Amino acid sequence: MLPTRIRTTLATVLALSCLSAAQAAAPTDDPQGMTTRVAACTACHGKQGRATPDGYFPRIAGKPAGYLYHQLVNFRDGRRQYRPMTHLLDHLSDDYLREIAEHFASLEVPYPPPATPGLAATVLAQGKALVLKGDAAREVPACVRCHGDAMTGVAPAIPGLLGLPRDYLNSQLGAWKTGQRHAAAPDCMAKITARLTSTDITAVAAWLAAQPVPVPSKAVERSALAQPLPMDCGGVQ
Structure with a gap:
């Protein structure tokens, strides 16, 4: 219940x-x-x-x-x-x-401090590596390639990854992996999460949720990305 x-x-x-x-x-x-x-x-x-x-x-x-x-x-x-x-x-x-x-x-309101992760350092290190570097062997791009180096998102359509609860991040990545969440085609997140294990998802969610949100926290412009997006995503021009 x-x-x-x-x-x-x-x-x-x-x-x-x-x-x-x-x-x-x-x-x-x-x-x-x-x-x-x-x-x-x-x-x-x-x-x-x-x-x-x-x-x-x-x-x-x-x-x-x-x-x-x-x-x-x-x-x-x-x-x-x-x-x-x-x-x-x-x-x-x-x-x-x-x-x-x-x-x-349009709203600009402060973020609360991040929660204590409560997981082993090895798990957090695994999450950090996937977020910042990805896994080329599995064709998993780093999260920062799309969501920006500061992970505050890229205008107008790519969200930030910081300031979100671990449970929410874990559930949404899991929903993409199991086919319960979809986006407009091509659904790039579905492709990426299909290549992740449940341990990967737990690690990524835990590490992201433990990071403080930078100031300013607004999404950056597309021109601020050092490289082109690694794959086509529906809804992202």
Whole structure:
């Protein structure tokens, strides 16, 4: 059974989804109206989208607008599986979702300090090596090749990897590996995670979650990447 707080949060989301659907037909140029429109989002993702201690509701504040928009569309269209999100977004238009994405992308709020990893140093070293260097023998590119040297993401559509709970990172990488999460074709993350072991995923998630978020924490521009992206990814120009 889900923890009480999560069950309560999900009930709140389902209730607020009716409000969001009604708001979708209303004018969208009212800044105060935006607070009401995203109330269902912040019920799970925390005040201003800062994330919550539960571990499975990630931070959305400050993420690249293109990335947030693609994830909203993926939930709505069934490429990502989470019933409360699908129910919430089912009848919302592309333009409406884009405005929500741009709202959260514009927020600049501080990150909490990273959690203590609580894993063996050898496991963390394995995660660090995959993030920073990859594994050429298995054709696994380093995470920094796409997500930027500082791992804060690349505008407009590649997210940062820092400031996320270990449980969330672990679950999402695992979902890609098992085919429960998808992205627009070509799904590069599905290809990469298929080449990783469960131990690799645990190590990567633990090391990333233990890293402090640099300041500034905004995504860099594509021109800041030292090399071209190592593979084609859907939704990334």
